Amino acid sequence: MKKRLIAMLIVPLTVSLTALAQKVDKVTAQQFVDLQQGERVYAGFRRAHAKGICVTGEFVSNGRLAAFSRATIFKPGATPFTGRFSIAGNNPTAPDLKAPVRSLALSFVSSASQQWRLAMNTPPVTAVSDPHSFYQQLQALKAGPEAITAFFRAHPESADFLAWKARYQPTASFATEQYHSINAFYLVDESGQRRAVRWSFEPRANKPVTQAQHKDALHDELQQRLAQQTVVFDWVFTFAGAGDDENNPAKQWPDNRQRVVVGELEISAWQPQSSGHCHVINFDPLVLPDGIEPTRDPILRARSAAYAESYRRRAWERLTAGGEGAKND
Amino acid sequence: MISRYPYSMRLLHWSMAALMVSMLCAGLLMVRSLEPWQLTLLNMHKSFGLVAALLIVVRTVNRLRLKLPTPSEPQNRYQSAVANTVHRLLYALMFLMPLTGLLMQYAAARPVDVFGAFRLPAAELTDIQQFAVFRELHGLLAVVFMGIIALHIAGACHHYLSARRR
Numbered sequence: 210m211k212k213r214l215i216a217m218l219i220v221p222l223t224v225s226l227t228a229l230a231q232k233v234d235k236v237t238a239q240q241f242v243d244l245q246q247g248e249r250v251y252a253g254f255r256r257a258h259a260k261g262i263c264v265t266g267e268f269v270s271n272g273r274l275a276a277f278s279r280a281t282i283f284k285p286g287a288t289p290f291t292g293r294f295s296i297a298g299n300n301p302t303a304p305d306l307k308a309p310v311r312s313l314a315l316s317f318v319s320s321a322s323q324q325w326r327l328a329m330n331t332p333p334v335t336a337v338s339d340p341h342s343f344y345q346q347l348q349a350l351k352a353g354p355e356a357i358t359a360f361f362r363a364h365p366e367s368a369d370f371l372a373w374k375a376r377y378q379p380t381a382s383f384a385t386e387q388y389h390s391i392n393a394f395y396l397v398d399e400s401g402q403r404r405a406v407r408w409s410f411e412p413r414a415n416k417p418v419t420q421a422q423h424k425d426a427l428h429d430e431l432q433q434r435l436a437q438q439t440v441v442f443d444w445v446f447t448f449a450g451a452g453d454d455e456n457n458p459a460k461q462w463p464d465n466r467q468r469v470v471v472g473e474l475e476i477s478a479w480q481p482q483s484s485g486h487c488h489v490i491n492f493d494p495l496v497l498p499d500g501i502e503p504t505r506d507p508i509l510r511a512r513s514a515a516y517a518e519s520y521r522r523r524a525w526e527r528l529t530a531g532g533e534g535a536k537n538d
Numbered sequence: 539m540i541s542r543y544p545y546s547m548r549l550l551h552w553s554m555a556a557l558m559v560s561m562l563c564a565g566l567l568m569v570r571s572l573e574p575w576q577l578t579l580l581n582m583h584k585s586f587g588l589v590a591a592l593l594i595v596v597r598t599v600n601r602l603r604l605k606l607p608t609p610s611e612p613q614n615r616y617q618s619a620v621a622n623t624v625h626r627l628l629y630a631l632m633f634l635m636p637l638t639g640l641l642m643q644y645a646a647a648r649p650v651d652v653f654g655a656f657r658l659p660a661a662e663l664t665d666i667q668q669f670a671v672f673r674e675l676h677g678l679l680a681v682v683f684m685g686i687i688a689l690h691i692a693g694a695c696h697h698y699l700s701a702r703r704r
Contacts, residue, residue, distance in 0.1 A: 235572070511576075521673055527667060
């Protein structure tokens with residue numbers, strides 16, 4: 210009897226240790242975040258997309274998605290949010306217009322047990338479809354133009370990303386960009402039926418209110434704009450068609466897929482991230498409400514694990530004080 | 539006078555031993571991995587964390603309610619002091635591990651989905667400092683827990699072997 214019980218303890222232990230040994234050659238969350246944070250650590254700040262600005266407002270749902278997802282937020286009506294515009298990179302004082310990627314993150318709290326965080330980027334697809342290639346892509350980006358050219362030559366799956374990059378014209382405003390879900394998710398309706406979707410936030414504004422070129426150009430433009438008007442985006446869902454692989458974020462879906470405009474995101478105010486609430490939120494795309502489920506997309510799952518490591522590091526830095534990022538509550 | 543631990547205590551001991559070892563292994567794997575199974579393991583870890591919290595309450599009530607068997611061999615003062623300390627620490631850690639785990643989810647405003655059946659409420663506003671306290675405690679206590687479990691197993695082996703020698 211006792212021997213069997215001891216065996217019951219030893220078997221899972223051995224299995225786990227074997228699993229550990231097998232994954233030695235795989236990139237860990239720690240290695241990933243080490244690479245993102247680089248040589249210089251900006252204490253208290255996100256390891257990626259460190260520079261940003263908090264925004265608040267509400268999402269007004271038109272009810273058109275309620276038939277496809279039981280998430281409360283898609284019933285007709287308004288849900289407030291806390292959000293954040295940001296630029297790529299580890300430096301919280303980097304020049305806005307130099308960053309290759311801009312982001313919009315949102316946090317909806319429908320109730321204490323129904324919360325949703327979204328973290329979106331300007332590119333509609335990723336360059337690669339697994340975290341290990343993504344790690345190599347980041348290494349190549351750091352190594353310089355030759356390394357990145359060689360990387361893309363070795364990764365034909367980057368074709369859709371490169372096509373987007375070739376036609377993308379960065380604008381002079383956060384408010385005139387399109388922001389994409391990056392990964393696909395499932396909508397789950399009342400009967401439990403799942404449908405794969407991607408989404409995007411499409412701007413109503415079409416020209417910047419200033420043409421500044423300085424370091425904080427995008428941040429200043431947004432502040433001036435919000436002093437005059439609400440910033441509005443249409444929230445558009447795209448349904449996967451036959452043959453679309455929801456687990457591959459590097460592949461663009463064809464243009465003729467069913468699209469549903471589900472409502473308006475109305476941004477009405479901004480706060481500097483040194484005092485706004487957005488700074489303490491981990492915009493982990495896998496904090497999902499009932500009615501939205503994650504796909505098996507390896508990039509999506511790796512994002513969540515890497516965000517957790519970045520959040521753990523900066524949470525500790527804020528607790529133990531230090532850095533500018535630690536100041537606000 | 540009884541010579542064996544009551545059945546309910548043995549059942550709780552071995553089922554929780556299996557749970558604790560699995561939870562510690564899962565924890566070590568999931569904080570490092572970027573693989574797709576990480577999410578599945580993480581969700582299981584959180585769900586079983588609630589199970590562990592409930593089981594330790596049942597176990598403590600059961601422990602206070604029942605009589606323990608008399609030690610099969612005479613113990614010196616030093617031995618029984620070590621045994622008592624280790625057992626108290628094990629009980630404290632069995633409370634603190636799920637407690638800090640659930641509190642760090644609460645502070646980070648992450649509702650825990652328990653086996654897909656229901657959700658635990660979380661803070662509506664993230665408190666990053668509180669999160670840091672519970673997150674670091676959870677990790678630190680896990681290391682202490684592994685050490686105490688090792689001591690506990692060493693003690694059990696020692697008794698088993700010295701009983702066989704007699």
